[in-house]
Amino acid sequence: MDAPLLSAEVSACAAHNGSRTNSHRLALRAGHATLTACLLFSVMCVLERPAHAYVDPGSGLLAYQTLTTLVAGTIFYFRQKLHALFRGSRTNDVAAEPDATRTH
Numbered sequence: 001m002d003a004p005l006l007s008a009e010v011s012a013c014a015a016h017n018g019s020r021t022n023s024h025r026l027a028l029r030a031g032h033a034t035l036t037a038c039l040l041f042s043v044m045c046v047l048e049r050p051a052h053a054y055v056d057p058g059s060g061l062l063a064y065q066t067l068t069t070l071v072a073g074t075i076f077y078f079r080q081k082l083h084a085l086f087r088g089s090r091t092n093d094v095a096a097e098p099d100a101t102r103t104h
Contacts, residue, residue: 075082
């Protein structure tokens with residue numbers, strides 16, 4: 001075999017293995033996070049004690065308001081990325097050309 005051809009195959013194989021390694025790491029992290037959450041929930045259920053407290057009927061509305069505020073804040077924070085995601089990767093040819101119909 002040719003030496004340049006062999007080195008190209010090795011580098012292509014290394015690039016493929018690198019992407020597999022990154023996705024494997026991400027899958028492992030997701031698995032660890034899921035396992036940790038399940039373990040924490042199990043410990044909380046086992047160590048449950050009576051609260052002897054009163055829950056106001058408006059508490060559910062407060063939780064709903066908090067959740068919707070968090071969602072709205074997240075959307076507002078990432079609005080540019082969301083806008084680019086939904087618009088796609090269109091080129092803006094109109095913006096590059098001067099507008100002939102516009103009067104100053």
